[in-house]
Amino acid sequence: MKEQRSSYTNKNRKKFNKILLLAIEAALICVIVAVYFIYMKNFYHKDGNSNTVKTGQNSSGKKGSSGKNTNVKGTPTPTPLTEEEKREKEAKELLEKANLSAMQYDYDKAITMVKGFDNYTQVKILTDALSGYEEKKSTLKRFGAYDSASQINHIFFHILVADDSKAFDGDYKQKGYNYYMTTISEFNAMLQQLYDQGYVLVKLHDVSKKGKGKDGSVSFEPGDIMLPPDKKPLVISQDDVNYYEYMTGDGFAKRIVLDKDNSPTTEMVMDDGSVSVGDYDMVPLLEKFIKEHPDFSYKGARAILALTGYEGALGYRTNDASSPTYKQDKESVKKIVKVMKERGWEFASHSYGHRNMEKATYNFIVKDTDRWEKEVGSLIGPTDILIFPFGIDIETTMGHYNSDKFKYLKKSGFDYFCGVFKEPWMQIKTDYVRMTRRPMDGQAMLEFPERLKDLFDLSKVIDPNRPKWEK
Structure with a gap:
């Protein structure tokens, strides 16, 4: 056992x-x-800052494909700002906006913004900024380096050549492009030289404006552009912003569009047929330059876009009611114009059919103007600027306009009339303004370089791929 x-x-x-x-x-x-x-x-969620996402999760912390809640736990809760810290943060944010206005010579707006901050006198960074604004404002001079509005330059371009290998490829259209067009590299070089010489972009409506007399009558008078004594106001415009069919395949943008940030830019068709959005014409290039050089723009000014109507507007064929995208195209133009006007762009009539308005009959002017208003004016809204086709004025008189053509155009709402001349010239009358523009094209640079020597060093401007000049 x-x-x-x-x-x-x-x-x-x-x-x-x-x-x-x-x-x-x-x-x-x-x-x-x-x-x-x-x-x-700890590896995945250290300090609550890791961007690593586990299987079945997404970066937003919502339910992933597994159906399980993927909210990240353990993330430290931010310490709430004190009232003093909130106030300091708000003051800095306000100051950023005010400083931008001041950089663009709108000191009154900057001062108003600062003084609108609650108890601003108790915030040192605001009172210091305010003193700086007021001091700089006191140094401004009407028209800056000029003595009168008549000295202000108004320069203009046509659609820019984005790909000179296509525009200057030796075909029958090369000569016309060489004559009338400017390349993107030339435009950028011109902008930089203008900026370096102290030019500042202003609106045509800043140059001369409507004023009221003591008796209540309305008349035009020189504007009140207030700039530092070394700055020179400048107006820029662009003709034929329609992107005509004949330019297809020749290295030009196709149309103006809004990018993902709702900023105006351009589309261009590439060799493989794809469409690229980028800086292929004056609008996005000028926007980019002003973003990098805010002091090139007086109170947010941009340029003037002059439109004909016989092939639509801004690259959209709004002249063709049979187009399957007709209604959509009209709405696109309206949306783009709205955004651009908010950014400081101005729009002008370049007539409907781009005909010589001096030689045209009165009846033709009436029909042409009415059609432009119906097909283009209805999309871009009211404009009082008329930029003459070919730069040819309706009259040769140096006195007051007196033709029936003028009376009809005036009745149609036009107050500003722009022709072309080799140097600045301006006429301010009680009921209208005439201002000449200087072309920045191949002919001006190659045939008449002496006419631009006051603005540019052309040896640093002319595109080396531009063909030699031939009349």
Whole structure:
């Protein structure tokens, strides 16, 4: 019996030892697994800043494909700002906006913004900025470096050549492009030289404006452009912003569009047929330049875009009611124009059919003007600027306009009339304004370079790929 009991006890002890060993192994496995998960949690969520996303999760913390809630836990809650810190943050944000206005010579707006901040006198960064604005404002001079509005230059371009290898490829259209067009590299070089010489972009309506006399009568008078004494106001415009069909495939933009940030830019069709959005014409290039050089723009001014109507507007064929995209195209133009006007762009009529308005009959002027208003004016809204086709004025008189053509155009709402001349010339009358423009095209640069020597060093402007001049 003793031997049997001893044998039974030994068996139980061995069985117990096995169970104990298995329990110890299980405990060790649990410890290892726990340590592993703690380590991985810290690896993925250290400081709450990791962008790593686990399977079944998305970066927003919402439910992923697994259907499980993926909100990241353990992210430290930001310490709420004190009232003093909030106020300081708001003051800095306000100051950024005010400084931009000041850089664009709108010191009154900057001053008003600062003074509109609650108890601004108790915020040092605001009072310091205010003193700076007022000091700089006191140094401004009407028309800056000029003595009168008549000295202000108004320069203009046509659609810019984005790919000169296509525009200047030796075909029958090369000569016309060489004559009338400017390349993107030339435009950029001109902008930089203008900026370096102290030119500042202004609106035509800043140059001369409507004023009221003591008797209540309305008349035009020189504007009140207030600039530092070394700055020179400048007006820029662009003709035929329609992107005509004949330009297709010749290295030009296709149309103006709004990018993902709702900023005006351009589309261009590439060699493989794809459409690229980018800086392929004056609008996005000028926008980019002003963003980099805010002080090139007086109170946010941009340029004037002059539109004909016989092939639509801004690259959209709004003249063709049979087009399947007709209604959509009209809405696109309206939307683009709205955004551009908010940014400081102005729009002008370049007539409907781009005909010589001096030679045209009165009846033709009436029909042409009415059609432009119906097809283009209805999309871009009212404009009082008329830029003459070919730069040819309706009259040769140096006195007051007196023709029936003028009377009809005036009745149609036009107050500003722009022709072309080799140098600045301006006429401000009680009921209208005439202002000449200077072309910045191939003919001006190659045939008449002396006419631009006051503005540019053409040796640093002319595109080396531009063809030699031939009349």
